[in-house]
Amino acid sequence: MDMEFDKYIRLAHGSGGVETSAILEKLIFSRVEESLKRVGNGVGIDFPDDAAAIPLPSGDYLIVTIDAYTVNPPFFPGGDIGVLAASGSINDVLMMGGKPLAMLDSVVVEEGFPMDDLSKIIDSFIDILKKEGIALIGGDFKVMPKGQLDKIVITTVGIGLAKKPIVDVPRVGDKIIVSDYVGDHGAVILAYQLGSDVSTELLEKSRLRSDVRPLTKLMLPLIEKYGDYIHAARDPTRGGLSMVLNDWAKASNAIIVVDESAIPVRPEVSFFAGMLGIDPLYLASEGVAVLAVDPQVADEVMAYMHSLGFVNARIIGEVRKSEKYSGYVLMRTVSGGFRILEPPRGDLVPRIC
Amino acid sequence: MVNQLTNNQARLNGVCLPQQSIDCWNCPVIKDRINVAELIFRRNIAITRRLREYIFKFSDILRRSYGEDYVFKIMDFCGTHEWTIVHFGIRSLVPNNVELVAGPGCPVCVTPSYYIEQTIKLALEGVVVYTYGDVFRLPALKPVNDARSLAEAKALGADVRIVHSIVHAAIDAGKHGKDSVFVGIGFETVAPGYAEAALKNLLPSNLKLMSLVKLTPPAAFYSLDILREKPNDCPVMGVIAPGHVSTIIGGKAWTPIVENYGIPVVVAGFEPNDVLMAIAEILRQLARNDIRVVIEYTRAVKWEGDVKAQSSIRTVFETVDSAWRGIGYIPKSGLALRPMFSKFDAFEYFGIKDLTPEEWRYDLPPGCKCAEVTLGKAKPTDCPLFMKQCTSDHPVGPCMVSMEGACAVWARFGGGGLSMEIAKDLGLVM
Numbered sequence: 001m002d003m004e005f006d007k008y009i010r011l012a013h014g015s016g017g018v019e020t021s022a023i024l025e026k027l028i029f030s031r032v033e034e035s036l037k038r039v040g041n042g043v044g045i046d047f048p049d050d051a052a053a054i055p056l057p058s059g060d061y062l063i064v065t066i067d068a069y070t071v072n073p074p075f076f077p078g079g080d081i082g083v084l085a086a087s088g089s090i091n092d093v094l095m096m097g098g099k100p101l102a103m104l105d106s107v108v109v110e111e112g113f114p115m116d117d118l119s120k121i122i123d124s125f126i127d128i129l130k131k132e133g134i135a136l137i138g139g140d141f142k143v144m145p146k147g148q149l150d151k152i153v154i155t156t157v158g159i160g161l162a163k164k165p166i167v168d169v170p171r172v173g174d175k176i177i178v179s180d181y182v183g184d185h186g187a188v189i190l191a192y193q194l195g196s197d198v199s200t201e202l203l204e205k206s207r208l209r210s211d212v213r214p215l216t217k218l219m220l221p222l223i224e225k226y227g228d229y230i231h232a233a234r235d236p237t238r239g240g241l242s243m244v245l246n247d248w249a250k251a252s253n254a255i256i257v258v259d260e261s262a263i264p265v266r267p268e269v270s271f272f273a274g275m276l277g278i279d280p281l282y283l284a285s286e287g288v289a290v291l292a293v294d295p296q297v298a299d300e301v302m303a304y305m306h307s308l309g310f311v312n313a314r315i316i317g318e319v320r321k322s323e324k325y326s327g328y329v330l331m332r333t334v335s336g337g338f339r340i341l342e343p344p345r346g347d348l349v350p351r352i353c
Numbered sequence: 354m355v356n357q358l359t360n361n362q363a364r365l366n367g368v369c370l371p372q373q374s375i376d377c378w379n380c381p382v383i384k385d386r387i388n389v390a391e392l393i394f395r396r397n398i399a400i401t402r403r404l405r406e407y408i409f410k411f412s413d414i415l416r417r418s419y420g421e422d423y424v425f426k427i428m429d430f431c432g433t434h435e436w437t438i439v440h441f442g443i444r445s446l447v448p449n450n451v452e453l454v455a456g457p458g459c460p461v462c463v464t465p466s467y468y469i470e471q472t473i474k475l476a477l478e479g480v481v482v483y484t485y486g487d488v489f490r491l492p493a494l495k496p497v498n499d500a501r502s503l504a505e506a507k508a509l510g511a512d513v514r515i516v517h518s519i520v521h522a523a524i525d526a527g528k529h530g531k532d533s534v535f536v537g538i539g540f541e542t543v544a545p546g547y548a549e550a551a552l553k554n555l556l557p558s559n560l561k562l563m564s565l566v567k568l569t570p571p572a573a574f575y576s577l578d579i580l581r582e583k584p585n586d587c588p589v590m591g592v593i594a595p596g597h598v599s600t601i602i603g604g605k606a607w608t609p610i611v612e613n614y615g616i617p618v619v620v621a622g623f624e625p626n627d628v629l630m631a632i633a634e635i636l637r638q639l640a641r642n643d644i645r646v647v648i649e650y651t652r653a654v655k656w657e658g659d660v661k662a663q664s665s666i667r668t669v670f671e672t673v674d675s676a677w678r679g680i681g682y683i684p685k686s687g688l689a690l691r692p693m694f695s696k697f698d699a700f701e702y703f704g705i706k707d708l709t710p711e712e713w714r715y716d717l718p719p720g721c722k723c724a725e726v727t728l729g730k731a732k733p734t735d736c737p738l739f740m741k742q743c744t745s746d747h748p749v750g751p752c753m754v755s756m757e758g759a760c761a762v763w764a765r766f767g768g769g770g771l772s773m774e775i776a777k778d779l780g781l782v783m
Contacts, residue, residue: 008509012746022746255775323778325775328771331772333440333625335629337443337444337445338775338776338782339766339768340766340772342766
């Protein structure tokens with residue numbers, strides 16, 4: 001069946017959902033020997049997480065992550081591909097429990113791309129690194145002939161150090177906390193891409209912005225104070241909150257029960273998502289953290305997040321043990337009924353980050 | 354995601370047609386939709402609770418008169434209603450003597466494979482094909498030069514573009530001037546847009562319309578008849594009529610159901626409380642023996658419907674017998690362009706022979722129960738392929754493709770009772 005339908009690469013294969021997991025497994029992971037999927041007792045492609053962790057002789061871990069950014073359009077309300085490329089890899093290091101230290105970048109740009117635009121993008125990129133005190137220690141720059149690349153692709157490598165990496169295996173009883181409104185970035189990009197004139201006009205009037213930003217000010221203090229109690233941390237980028245929760249339900253062999261009415265979603269995001277027929281829980285965020293936290297300290301952690309300025313942080317659900325079922329996310333709907341929150345499938349929104 | 358575009362575009366089209374320069378954000382209708390829909394019909398849990406009390410009260414009265422085992426089947430005729438029912442877990446909120454059944458409510462699901470094969474053929478011949486997102490992945494029965502869907506034709510180099518209205522196709526096709534076709538699948542909601550485009554001459558000469566519009570009431574009557582044929586089973590006792598479609602055809606279009614079948618009809622909106630209100634009203638009518646058509650979705654639907662839209666549809670289209678995928682011909686259930694608008698007709702321009710009742714052949718893949726699911730004779734979980742060979746990643750039957758298809762909705766939100774089972778296992782419900 002698979003063979004029959006997958007003779008060609010489809011956009012869905014790169015959407016970060018079920019199809020991406022399947023093609024990575026088939027094309028890459030299955031061809032790499034188990035012993036070469038990680039270094040020592042670190043974390044690598046043997047486990048779906050934000051970044052790799054390499055054990056160092058000092059006992060610390062080197063955290064490394066790589067991501068290619070191809071967002072279309074490159075400039076959007078709330079940021080641009082430069083901010084995204086810097087923040088994205090910084091956040092991946094943070095979600096792995098690391099303190100970001102350095103970055104490498106590879107810029108591939110299309111012949112004829114306006115120099116002013118490129119300069120703005122690089123300014124945004126450098127600006128984030130400067131504010132965060134992160135060194136740019138290497139990179140690459142290439143130009144492709146016109147028509148052989150759509151504008152620009154930026155790839156960044158994020159490097160950091162962790163005392164103890166946060167390997168995402170939530171435990172039964174853990175509370176699920178989200179740090180902020182979900183789906184803002186996805187909704188903005190979606191409105192542009194599906195972008196009829198009507199939706200772009202609506203977007204401009206709605207004051208909706210991408211939430212793209214580094215989460216250093218949230219995560220470093222949290223890791224410092226509650227590191228041992230945070231059993232999983234992820235930023236819900238492609239695939240949205242749904243992808244994170246589904247990954248975690250599988251990793252923990254349990255059921256994650258979430259309360260739909262507790263999940264913070266801006267009315268504008270709800271409206272766009274509704275208009276375009278997509279659940280906001282599948283939309284990417286680029287400045288939100290999802291955490292699975294020991295229930296004993298969950299309220300305390302949430303209060304601490306509020307004190308750090310993340311006033312919308314909320315407990316949205318918990319990890320439960322079921323005798324018969326595992327690996328599902330069960331949602332109590334706003335009406336009080338129940339449904340399964342399925343992982344994202346298909347090309348929900350192509351080229352979101 | 355584009356899957357639901359047609360659908361949701363229709364929500365908007367119910368009140369206005371997409372034009373380029375409308376200020377939607379300040380449009381009172383849209384503001385109303387956000388505020389009213391969110392505050393009253395979606396998130397108002399107090400109203401939800403009251404409605405459930407009514408539903409349980411009337412179902413108890415009915416249980417006393419019809420007996421413990423009598424199940425009141427209520428059928429919806431719109432993919433978006435089924436979506437609401439599954440998405441908000443409505444089935445877990447109604448008593449066990451009320452069963453919600455999905456009926457024919459998905460135009461993409463019932464478009465014969467023949468037409469999909471013809472569009473794939475055009476696409477591979479270099480014609481630019483404009484389509485809604487859910488039509489894009491729709492599998493045909495017979496592959497054309499290796500391509501089983503427009504998506505696969507695109508991967509082979511064909512120019513297939515996803516749009517969410519004919520207006521966008523017209524603007525785009527006007528820019529490039531190449532031979533193009535708009536695959537006009539839909540119910541009554543899309544017809545006024547197509548009609549206006551023809552009447553106002555909005556289509557550039559290189560863009561042709563393949564009208565595959567289907568009409569809802571004939572299919573509703575057809576499936577109610579079919580479900581009465583089965584002995585020893587409870588017939589459908591109430592109908593939740595489609596809100597979008599009724600904005601065009603009006604509440605009055607459903608009176609034949611009351612007259613011929615003697616069962617309640619409620620034209621409902623698409624938020625959970627709309628649907629719960631429709632269920633409560635149907636049960637009330639049955640308990641009080643007060644059977645009629647009631648419009649619950651008064652914020653969009655009038656008794657007479659959109660008279661202007663009806664008149665444009667009549668001017669441009671004629672009602673024809675039409676083939677439904679896996680089902681066959683249903684009399685007077687489709688719309689074809691009238692001869693005076695033949696200059697827009699894709700069949701004429703590209704020399705495509707239309708399907709005839711003699712030539713129509715059963716056009717679902719082996720094992721696929723999409724026709725039964727569409728008619729409410731089977732649930733998605735009754736199909737041997739459901740979630741086995743047929744999944745949202747690799748749909749075998751058309752009901753798994755469109756987000757208006759019952760199988761796709763159930764697959765995406767764990768319909769079919771799994772969510773209830775898990776909730777029970779965790780002790781979250783009794």
